[in-house]
Amino acid sequence: MANTEEKELLKVENMYIHFKAENGGHIQAVKDLNLTIKEGETLAVVGESGCGKSVTSLSLMRLIPKNAGYTEGKILFEGKDLNKVSEREMRSIRGNTMSMIFQEPMTSLNPVHKIGKQIGEVIYLHSSLSQAEIKEKSIEMLKKVGIPRAEKIMDEYPHQLSGGMRQRVMIAMAMACTPKLLIADEPTTALDVTIQAQILELMNELKKDFHTAILLITHDLGVVAEMADRVMVMYYGQIVEQADVRTLLKKPKHPYTVGLLNSVPDMNDDSDKPLVPIVGNVPNLGVIQTGCPFYARCPQAFQKCHLENPPLFERGEQWVRCWLYENQEVIA
Amino acid sequence: MTDALLDVKELKVYFPVGNRFFNKNSLFVKAVDDISFRVQKGETLGIVGESGCGKSTMGRSILRLIEPTSGSVKFKGREVTDLSKNELRKLRSDIQIVFQDPYASLNPQLTVESILGEALSTHQIGQHAKERKEMVTDLLVNVGLSPKHAGRYPHEFSGGQRQRIGIARAIAVNPSLIVADEPVSALDVSVQAQILNLFQHLKKTYELTYIFIAHDLSVVKHVSDRIGVMYLGKMVEQAGKKQLFQKPLHPYTQALMSAIPSLDPDMKKERIILKGDVPSPISPPTGCYFNPRCQFRMEVCEKVKPREIEAEPGHFVSCHLYDRDIHPNPTEK
Numbered sequence: 001m002a003n004t005e006e007k008e009l010l011k012v013e014n015m016y017i018h019f020k021a022e023n024g025g026h027i028q029a030v031k032d033l034n035l036t037i038k039e040g041e042t043l044a045v046v047g048e049s050g051c052g053k054s055v056t057s058l059s060l061m062r063l064i065p066k067n068a069g070y071t072e073g074k075i076l077f078e079g080k081d082l083n084k085v086s087e088r089e090m091r092s093i094r095g096n097t098m099s100m101i102f103q104e105p106m107t108s109l110n111p112v113h114k115i116g117k118q119i120g121e122v123i124y125l126h127s128s129l130s131q132a133e134i135k136e137k138s139i140e141m142l143k144k145v146g147i148p149r150a151e152k153i154m155d156e157y158p159h160q161l162s163g164g165m166r167q168r169v170m171i172a173m174a175m176a177c178t179p180k181l182l183i184a185d186e187p188t189t190a191l192d193v194t195i196q197a198q199i200l201e202l203m204n205e206l207k208k209d210f211h212t213a214i215l216l217i218t219h220d221l222g223v224v225a226e227m228a229d230r231v232m233v234m235y236y237g238q239i240v241e242q243a244d245v246r247t248l249l250k251k252p253k254h255p256y257t258v259g260l261l262n263s264v265p266d267m268n269d270d271s272d273k274p275l276v277p278i279v280g281n282v283p284n285l286g287v288i289q290t291g292c293p294f295y296a297r298c299p300q301a302f303q304k305c306h307l308e309n310p311p312l313f314e315r316g317e318q319w320v321r322c323w324l325y326e327n328q329e330v331i332a
Numbered sequence: 333m334t335d336a337l338l339d340v341k342e343l344k345v346y347f348p349v350g351n352r353f354f355n356k357n358s359l360f361v362k363a364v365d366d367i368s369f370r371v372q373k374g375e376t377l378g379i380v381g382e383s384g385c386g387k388s389t390m391g392r393s394i395l396r397l398i399e400p401t402s403g404s405v406k407f408k409g410r411e412v413t414d415l416s417k418n419e420l421r422k423l424r425s426d427i428q429i430v431f432q433d434p435y436a437s438l439n440p441q442l443t444v445e446s447i448l449g450e451a452l453s454t455h456q457i458g459q460h461a462k463e464r465k466e467m468v469t470d471l472l473v474n475v476g477l478s479p480k481h482a483g484r485y486p487h488e489f490s491g492g493q494r495q496r497i498g499i500a501r502a503i504a505v506n507p508s509l510i511v512a513d514e515p516v517s518a519l520d521v522s523v524q525a526q527i528l529n530l531f532q533h534l535k536k537t538y539e540l541t542y543i544f545i546a547h548d549l550s551v552v553k554h555v556s557d558r559i560g561v562m563y564l565g566k567m568v569e570q571a572g573k574k575q576l577f578q579k580p581l582h583p584y585t586q587a588l589m590s591a592i593p594s595l596d597p598d599m600k601k602e603r604i605i606l607k608g609d610v611p612s613p614i615s616p617p618t619g620c621y622f623n624p625r626c627q628f629r630m631e632v633c634e635k636v637k638p639r640e641i642e643a644e645p646g647h648f649v650s651c652h653l654y655d656r657d658i659h660p661n662p663t664e665k
Contacts, residue, residue, distance in 0.1 A: 048520035148608075162609045192382035192547065194606045197591035201605060219521065222593030245597050263525035265554035267577075267592060274532060275554070277525030281490045 006038040009180055009213050010060070015073035017052070017059050017237075027285050029055045029069070030237045034312075037181065042207065042214040044228035044245070046221065046260070048282055052237040053217045057183045060215070061100055062090050078180070096126040099174040103186035105166035109158040115142075115169055116154030122176045141172040145202055164195035171202065178210045185217045200226055221264055225249055230317075233257050236283060236293035239312060242319040253320045255298045292323070300324060335409060336370035337541055338394070338509060343367045343403035345386070345393045349614060361613045363389040365565035366403075368640075371509070376535070376542040378556030378573075380549055380588070384610060386565040387545045388432075391511045394543070395427050396420060407509070425455040428502035432514035434494030438486040444472070444497055445482040451504040467504070474537070475500040476530060492523035499530065503538055511543045516551060528554060549592055553577060561585045564613055564621040567640075571647040581649040583626045620652065632658055 017030040030052040037043050045053045058064050059071045062082060075082040077098060082090065094100075102108040110118060119138040123129060129137065135154070142150035145168040158166055167187065174182055184203065188196040200223065207214055216227055224231055224245065231248045233241040233256065241254040252258045259278035280297045283289065291306045292298070298305065302323070310323045345364040363386040371377045381387045392398045394405055396412060405412040407427065415423060431437040438447060448468045449461075458464040469479040475496040486494055495515060502510055512531065516524040528551065534540060546552050552559055559576050561569040561584065569582040580586045587604040606625045611617055617624050623633040630652060638650045652658045 048522060164609055192610075193549070193591040194382065194587055195609065197593075197603060197605055200593070201603075220593070221521075222595055225595050225597045226593040249595060249597060260521060261595070263521045264595065265525075265528070265550040266595065267550045267553060268594070268596075274529050275525040277529060278522035279526075281492060281523065282520065 006040055008036050009039045009041075009078065010035070010037040010215075011074075011076040012036070012060070013074040013076070015056070015059070015071060015075065017055050017064070017069060017071050019069035020067075021286060028237060029285060030059070033073070033239060035232060035239075035242075037213045037215060039180065039213055040207070040211045042216055042227055042229050044216045044218060044224045044231045045234060046218060046224055046231060047234035048219060048260075050282055050285060051234040053234050054185055056234075057100065057185050057215065057217050060183060061094060061098065063100075092126070095122050095174075095179075096177045097179050098181045098183070099177070099179040100183040100185065101167070101170045101174045101187050103189050105163055105170055105190065106158075108170060109166060111158055114155055114157060115161075119154075119169070119173050119176060122173050126177045137176070138172075141176050142169070144206075145169075145172045145175070146198070147172070163191055164198065167191060167195075167199055168202070171199070171206070175206055175210065175212070179212060181213045181215065182207075183215045183217070186219070187216075188223065189218070189220070196223075203227070221249070221261065233260070237285065238293070238321060239319065240294070240321045242317075244317060247318060253318070253325060254294075254322050255300050255324075256294050259297070259299075292321075336406075337373045337408060338371040338543075339404075339406040340370070340394065341368045341404045341406075343390065343393065343405060344401045345389050345398060346401045359614050362565045362616070363613065364393060364400075367562075367565075367567045369560055369567065369570060371541060371543060373508070373541055374539065375557040376544055376555055378552035378559040379543065379545045379562060380547065380552045380559060381562035382547060382588075382610060384564075384613065385562040386613075387547075387562050388513050390562070391429065391513050391543060391545050394511060395424060395429055397429070421454075425457075425505040426507050427509045427511065428505065428507040429511045429513060430495075430498050430502050430515045433518055434491055434498050435486075435518075437498055438494060440486050443483050443485055444468075444477075447486075447497065448472075448482075448501055448504050451501050455505045457505060471500045471504055474503070474534070476526075490523075491519050492526060495519065495527050496530065499527075499534070503534060503540075506538070507540070509541045509543070511545070513545045514547065515544075517546065517548065524551070531555060549588060561588065564610065564616055566621060566650065567648075568622065568651070569647075569649045571644075571649075575644065575647050579647075581643055581647065581654060582622075582651050583628050583653075584622050587625075587627075620650075628653055630658075 012033060012035045015030060015033040016028060018026045019029055021027045033056060047053045060075060071083060116138055119141060120134045123134045123137050139150045139154060142153060147153055147168055188199050191199060218224060228245045230244050232239055235256050241257050252261055262276040263278060265275060278297050283293055292309050295301050295305045304323050310321050312319045312321045313325045343364055344366055346360040346362055348358050349361055350358050367390060379387045389398055393400045400413055412423060445468050448471055449464050452458050452464045452467060458467055468482055472479055472481055477496055516527050519527060544552060544555050553573060556573050558572050560567050563584050569585045580589055587606045590604045608625055619635045620633045620638050623629050632652050638652045640648050640650045641654050643649050643654045
């Protein structure tokens with residue numbers, strides 16, 4: 001559990017992400033997003049495909065191409081507004097104090113460069129070490145992420161490594177400059193469970209050693225339970241619920257969170273009772289609708305839900321975007 | 333034992349690798365290596381394993397979508413591997429498959445009605461077009477779609493709806509066995525639960541038998557009666573669902589189960605973290621294939637392949653730990 005007295009590392013205020021649509025209009029992929037991450041804390045962002053969780057992470061790193069869309073709002077990282085800094089300054093932040101690992105370790109490494117060169121590049125760009133020192137540091141990082149025969153792997157190409165190994169290399173690259181914030185976008189989704197267990201353990205160890213904050217983007221609630229201090233649930237580009245991990249998994253408030261948890265087969269349950277799925281499908285972002293975006297799938301919807309999109313009702317550390325909790329002072 | 337619906341014995345599927353023209357003694361990927369199991373009528377056999385363990389290849393070789401290298405597959409008492417092309421086509425109306433990727437397994441140029449109608453006409457079900465049309469309507473309703481969807485193309489549907497169409501196509505020809513190859517792994521969790529419930533519902537309505545292949549243990553646990561665990565082309569453990577989950581015997585099964593993150597943040601379990609990766613199936617380790625990663629490795633494991641042992645009634649495991657000839661006290665680990 002993160003210490004509550006820790007400093008705020010990242011604070012996002014009223015972030016909107018717009019994409020250009022085919023018909024000349026705009027699609028709002030993320031709407032009015034607020035989040036904070038304290039130093040050394042793990043915040044998990046959960047949601048299904050198309051809910052805006054990956055776009056959020058890309059936008060924090062300013063990796064959305066200018067001609068594709070734009071981001072509004074404040075992204076305060078160590079007090080600096082990343083939405084305003086120059087590209088040059090942004091480059092000195094990326095990979096240095098803030099770095100990212102991606103879902104697909106197969107495609108996120110450059111296939112034509114050796115592993116040693118790819119790790120060395122990060123260190124070269126953000127430090128003034130000599131070539132020999134860079135090599136030494138690269139090998140040290142590879143060893144730290146549990147790669148056997150690190151010296152040899154420096155001279156190998158990504159295709160010679162397995163998926164789990166590549167993800168370790170990605171993590172070594174991301175951690176090479178001991179970032180304050182690591183953004184991990186579905187870091188274990190492409191991996192098998194036994195390899196996933198290895199990688200999650202590694203991330204937790206590195207977090208302890210370097211006191212790195214992690215923004216973990218995932219769809220897997222099991223991974224959330226394992227890793228997170230706090231959890232944010234997204235649906236249709238909005239935060240629908242936020243709470244600490246225990247509260248969220250044990251006493252979920254928003255009907256969508258409840259639905260998600262009921263949809264997952266429970267390993268500890270030996271009865272054969274059927275799952276309780278959420279009816280229908282995730283709505284298309286391009287379709288503009290009134291009311292709560294979850295209205296059509298919600299078992300507890302009433303008339304107000306159809307007319308007006310609820311605001312986030314904040315009760316201390318817990319946020320819920322649902323009319324059911326409108327008049328409750330404390331979310332019990 | 334009563335006659336099983338499907339009886340697979342010593343099934344092997346090998347793929348040659350490298351240049352076969354010049355090199356007669358070429359290497360083989362042993363994708364499925366000596367697997368035997370039975371499926372009784374009305375039961376669901378779950379198959380779990382990690383990527384590359386051969387579970388999909390095994391599923392396909394039962395229908396002879398991939399030709400088995402050797403071994404026997406008996407379906408309703410008939411040897412499948414000896415069937416001629418015509419007989420095989422008839423067999424395929426009795427065994428159907430549902431594929432993993434609903435985006436790739438439906439022809440984008442056909443409407444849903446033609447996709448389902450094609451299955452019906454190929455197997456000569458229904459007398460005339462009008463009757464088939466009615467059957468298509470019924471099928472759509474049975475898989476939770478609406479009759480108005482019949483005229484639409486696959487791209488107009490979401491992943492979950494496409495998987496429903498894939499399932500409708502499989503049940504269209506009244507099969508008795510359905511091989512479901514990772515049918516929910518491409519879907520979001522909320523939709524995944526819908527499809528799993530649909531499988532359960534159809535099993536009752538159509539009296540189906542399933543071979544349910546998946547990498548997700550919690551999904552397999554939810555749908556299966558019995559479960560087989562595969563590792564590197566071998567079936568390392570096979571048991572009833574309750575038996576397997578209450579008392580996993582094979583060290584690999586134990587590691588696999590402990591690797592799954594629990595939904596309860598307070599339940600910090602003792603985790604067995606496996607070292608290293610799955611070895612290459614071209615040059616598997618000698619002896620037991622799992623020995624380089626196994627925490628209970630003994631000397632014999634590096635030399636001798638373990639045989640399948642019935643450790644408890646109905647609970648089969650391929651591990652020297654439970655072999656009385658090798659290990660004097662098999663219950664102790």
